[in-house]
Amino acid sequence: MINMYEVSETNKMIEEENLDVRTITLGISLLDCIDADLETLNQNIYDKITKTAENLVKTGQDIEQEFGIPIVNKRISITPIALIGSAACKTPEDYVTIAKTLDKAAKEVGVNFIGGYSALVSKGMTTGDELLIRSIPQALAATERVCSSVNVGSTKCGINMDAVRLCGEIVVKTAEATKENDSCGCSKLVIFCNAPDDNPFMAGAFLGVTEADAVINVGVSGPGVVKKALEKVRGKGFEELCETIKKTAFKVTRVGQLVAGEASKRLGIPFGIIDLSLAPTPAIGDSVAEILEEIGLERVGAPGTTAALALLNDQVKKGGVMASSYVGGLSGAFIPVSEDQGMIDAVNAGSLCLEKLEAMTCVCSVGLDMIAIPGKTSASTISGIIADEMAIGMVNQKTTAVRVIPVIGKDVGEVAEFGGLLGYAPIMPVNEFGCEAFVNRQGRIPAPIHSFKN
Known part of the structure; x- marks a missing residue:
């Protein structure tokens, strides 16, 4: 059990040594949002996120005030969007509509970032995976709170060099798309090997398909x-x-x-x-x-x-x-x-x-x-x-x-x-x-x- 003595012991750490809880990240599965119609899919995603996360920010603020522990960010991670959008998205622009929906939902519930505009392609790319990856520059330029990641390798599968080559091009295009702000779009894009399913930190957070319908990671x-x-x-x-x-x-x-x-x-x-x-x-x-x-x-x-x-x-x-x-x-x-x-x-x-x-x-x-x-x-x-x-x-x-x-x-x-x-x-x-x-x-x-x- 954790007692108030341990909380008191951390007061000096918080006040003088920059101790903080960097993030409470709410993982939300979007697997039940999948639909072949793009408009319906976007509505399902928006409704699921705003309903599940409606009390996340307030809860974090309440805990901060009650225990005196700074919680710097409240964030959301979601199922990789390449999996969720593949049935409905036929072009990179279709995927961008989902990025805008994610951004709108993040603003509605008040979180700092939402991560999971992602594709997992360590062994190969589906058509949906490739379309999402090609949409990343436009998606990150058109949104404020959306973070993106691509897992291109693993110890079990090796390294997908076709995806590596494509990601190099995408990093450059993302830099060009956000060049007015020192190419800051690239700060929201991570390329992974062996990406974990439960990472709460941005910009690489997503909720793996092995996870529950919703989960709290800190x-x-x-x-x-x-x-x-x-x-x-x-x-x-x-x-x-x-x-x-x-x-x-x-x-x-x-x-x-x-x-x-x-x-x-x-x-x-x-x-x-x-x-x-x-x-x-x-x-x-x-x-x-x-x-x-x-x-x-x-x-x-x-x-x-x-x-x-x-x-x-x-x-x-x-x-x-x-x-x-x-x-x-x-x-x-x-x-x-x-x-x-x-x-x-x-x-x-x-x-x-x-x-x-x-x-x-x-x-x-x-x-x-x-x-x-x-x-x-x-x-x-x-x-x-x-x-x-x-x-x-x-x-x-x-x-x-x-x-x-x-x-x-x-x-x-x-x-x-x-x-x-x-x-x-x-x-x-x-x-x-x-x-x-x-x-x-x-x-x-x-x-x-x-x-x-x-």
Whole structure:
């Protein structure tokens, strides 16, 4: 049982160390909305979302006030729309009408984002999948709160290189479609390998078909809390360092468990998972990079960075699983550039480059995240970046993702401004040698031998 003593213990973390519940995400299955008539389908989707989520925002606000725990976002994840729309949608424009319906429903219930404008194509693409993927640039340009993702690979299936090639083109087109706002549409588009069914974090959230009709997933974040705790063990050995991270992660996860239980009870919707992810914000003192530097690095990107991140990620998971019976989603440490002031500073200092970030993704929770690159970067180069990251996920049996933003009209040395939790990012250089002949090969990269476990 969680008691009020544990809540009181977190007051200092909340007031001084940027502890927050980053999101309550309500997962809603839209499988019962499917209809061959597009107008009926859109109406079904709107009615299901607005009815199921009508009390989500108010419930989150009530819990905030009652327990004094900041809940930054209230969000919705839905069944991948490529599955829901395939019977009714015959063109990319048809899918865009669904994106607009999702945006309208999100605004009606007051959530910050709705995720699930998605396709799962790790082994192959249906006609509906391809139409949805091709609609993404227009859909993200025409909406404010809709987030999109495409899962192009898995350890079990390999990497769908036809989808990887298409996604590189779609990232460029999305950047062009939103170039007036520093190509910010790309900040709402994630390309995955091994995407989990229960991720509450945007922009990659969707509700997998293995999930219930509705479910509450909660994402907790506390980089500032971990950083503060580690200040007390400077110069100590690895055992004490690891124990401190683990104990701190336990306390942070218990806060999420409390919020998840309350939200589930008040909404009458089953609790799914707690996602304990050290997700930074642009706020000073809320940085994963600063944790790594507290561990002993002069700057993130220095030799030892990958080892320090591996240690951090593992101890966060170990502490989290002791605090809740249901830890899932992504859980661990995020390393987005634009959302982490320490990462931004490391890029500006020259210690952190794209290749080092790729190495770090081998041991972190997600992948190449919120990285601004020159607007002139070719689609084939972006596809190559995606393929590299998907390979890391496939071989290592972990979730990896790419959220890169080719900022149209800007180049290395300039800055892209996204605002809010998305922050700002220096434009990072990209290797300019080509890979077009590689990404233009058709078919898929086979799954690794260790995937064959039947």
